[in-house]
Amino acid sequence: MPPPDSGVANRFSALPPTGEAEEQFVQLLRRPGLVIERIVSSGQPSPPGFWYDQPQGEWVLLLQGEALLRFADEDEARRLRPGDWLDIAARRRHRVEWTVPDRLTIWLAVFYGEEAAPLAAAAGAQGS
Amino acid sequence: MPPPDSGVANRFSALPPTGEAEEQFVQLLRRPGLVIERIVSSGQPSPPGFWYDQPQGEWVLLLQGEALLRFADEDEARRLRPGDWLDIAARRRHRVEWTVPDRLTIWLAVFYGEEAAPLAAAAGAQGS
Numbered sequence: 001m002p003p004p005d006s007g008v009a010n011r012f013s014a015l016p017p018t019g020e021a022e023e024q025f026v027q028l029l030r031r032p033g034l035v036i037e038r039i040v041s042s043g044q045p046s047p048p049g050f051w052y053d054q055p056q057g058e059w060v061l062l063l064q065g066e067a068l069l070r071f072a073d074e075d076e077a078r079r080l081r082p083g084d085w086l087d088i089a090a091r092r093r094h095r096v097e098w099t100v101p102d103r104l105t106i107w108l109a110v111f112y113g114e115e116a117a118p119l120a121a122a123a124g125a126q127g128s
Numbered sequence: 129m130p131p132p133d134s135g136v137a138n139r140f141s142a143l144p145p146t147g148e149a150e151e152q153f154v155q156l157l158r159r160p161g162l163v164i165e166r167i168v169s170s171g172q173p174s175p176p177g178f179w180y181d182q183p184q185g186e187w188v189l190l191l192q193g194e195a196l197l198r199f200a201d202e203d204e205a206r207r208l209r210p211g212d213w214l215d216i217a218a219r220r221r222h223r224v225e226w227t228v229p230d231r232l233t234i235w236l237a238v239f240y241g242e243e244a245a246p247l248a249a250a251a252g253a254q255g256s
Contacts, residue, residue: 029187034240059157112162
């Protein structure tokens, strides 16, 4: 007999070990104009001088951990804790300044708009 | 000086008291073809015989609490715990059989497609 919750996926499944060198991107849903991804960071900031500059809008919810997210048009980074969310308009340049190093930071990211694409494929991201 | 995390909203803010008679719906983002809502339940099942029957797709993530979600085309409800998600296709009839009564259950719901609309306004929901 299958377990009663078969067919349900969980955000905590298949997590990378803490201290993994690369961020992990897992696509949870893809529909026209919509991509939902789980992003797992373990202390990685965006590379120095790197800004995400995306053709699609992005709404993010921090599920676990802690992060500093910086917009190019703001002087100070915003601190995100579990349950915090914010909307990042298309073409608003931003970067992750910091994620807590000793545990995993888990983001839910919802990319939307005609250009919606997974972040891993966001070739619009570029250094400056 | 504003706090460094000003401009960030949190899913745990403005929660209703446990045992509130009505579910609470808070719209977090609305864009063409996309609505993101926080839904807070405190023990309410869907009314007897009631099925959601929505013109839009819905992706849900359970953030806190516990719930049983039943599809009309399945014999058994699926148990959802924090971190569990599932996608509900447009027009796939479903209902909430149960949410844990002694604490709040918090859902993140992403409605998508041309017909995307907040659940509170989903007049397509109907008894049977």
